[in-house]
Amino acid sequence: MSHPLYRAANPKLWTGRIDSEESSPALRWHQQMQCLDLSQPLSANLDRQVTLLGFASDAGVKRNKGRPGAAAGPDALRAALANSACADHPLYDAGDIICEGDRLESAQLGLAEHLAKLIEAQANPVVLGGGHEVAWASFQGLIPKLQQSNARLGIINFDAHLDLRRPNPAGSSGTPFRQIAEWCDANGHPFNYWVLGVNPSANTDALFQYAREKDVQWIEDDAFESEPLSALAEACNAFLTTVDSLYITVCLDVFNAAFAPGVSAPAALGISPSRMLWVFKHLIKQAKAVNKPVWLLDIAELNPAYDPHGQTARLGARIIWEYQRAQSQ
Template identity: 45%
Template sequence: MSAAASGWSGRVDLPEGPATRRWHQWVREPVAGSAPGVAVLGFASDEGVRRNGGRVGAAEGPAALRAMLSNLPVLDETPLYDAGTVNVVDGDLEGAQQRYAEKLAALLDAGHLPVGLGGGHEIAFATYQGLAQHLGERRPRVAIVNIDAHFDLRRQDRGSSGTPFLQAIEHAVARGLPLEYWVYGISLSANTRMLFDTADALGVHYVRDDELGVLDLPARIAQLQAKLANVDVVYQTICLDALPHAVAPGVSAPSARGVPLEVVEPLLDAVAATGKLKVLDVAELSPPHDRDKVTARVAARLIHRVAHAAGRAAGT
């Protein structure tokens, strides 16, 4: 698989070399024995959004993200891989989630930092399952850190973009895996009382969007750092609908307020700096609703920032 064939292409600066390199020039297909690096893995799905009553379009997210990541500069020597895309076929979300989980677990087993390109937030249960598969019989203390306007703790007959973290929590309880779930950006106007009650009953730590202003940031960062000190493994997930509509219009459910990038980026930096980040994904990019590709640009910036910060923390 060449980079161009998989959707990676862009500008080439002269003279060509490490100092002018961009992602499309650096990305490769992972093979057995590849040096550990960052490995993107697409999940082309809006089946979960459809089941949850949202506006569809997120299945186009992985391709749009690759296109936007292509021109970003390579800031270090960390290898970069593209592990392909898992597609939902004939509405079989559960089958696609299992295939994605198996691919992600293999990337983790090989020492890579997988970066999931969504797709709806149903990617999260697939990511969690892959992490759990990788951990096997080990029982480290795991934290899911979610930047999101929604809890996604719905109880429904079938899994959707609104159920992944309840599914993950129940799966972890069943297998005795210590799992904590923290959400930053919760909107009072986007979650029912039932969802708040469910979060409270499950011991979910959450911070509302109106508690995440720039002036609140030092206290929130200190609190997050204290919590991170007590876990061993972190799965970071970003739902783009947590951002203000002006920054992220191309999502399934645009935010009426949102959390500014000036707050989101330092939160992500704090997670990456621990060296405990094992997997990252970005969800809910819906290219058909994205004005001037603004949301895709922001999502690519966040992936680029976290991947570089995680590499620095790992000493690569």
């Protein structure tokens, strides 16, 4: 039975340019996209192909006193992806979980339930947010695989914020990694969490203290921009030695607002897309080389209401495109 907050994929969203080339295929994402309805049994193994699942939620951002609008993020990312170049292989869209009003916890459970179904079907899921409360939902979707494999999961978060606030009285876009840490403590799993691009002026001393208590690693935004790429690569390689698999999450507010204005909390400094993508691609390439699979990618905090020219959506789409290309090589 379908979760009450689930909406099947809409093929009408996948339209765009069609090219005609004589010598080789000239395909785009909208031509290769197959739409799924997770309220029905999946008829086939998804063969590790990229499968999109949206999380249309503003509730966590509103609870965190941010600018609402992220609920429109999934469809904006789809629109930005539609004309992207594509090799001759299938892509899948599994629809959206809709957070109605303040029913955040219900929506998070719905995403986890449907994400677990995709993972069981051998998909390569990419979750489209939505506020960063999506991370607690995404992690819950990974729990069955985590328990089955007993793998040491590494969580890599490109984010200006640690998002380690205490849920008080409930979760928000600022609490997901605290919720994950508490689950790990309660269930005997290590909490391996690394944050890249942290803005020290946007995180209180209490958050940094909690991060130290939990052995969280982080790189501040100015260091991320100034360190040699070789040093960042070495840090990535060192983190990979401590884990068996990865969950990568990208909060678009990690970028300088000149590149990503369409977020809940735009950054005056932030990091640059070119450097982030270099590190991102190195992580995926190195993880494949040492057989440490990426189980999940999600993109958070796209707010189309503040993205009039769609540049933040296109940046999020480029990250997804690079991920798909790296995973298929």
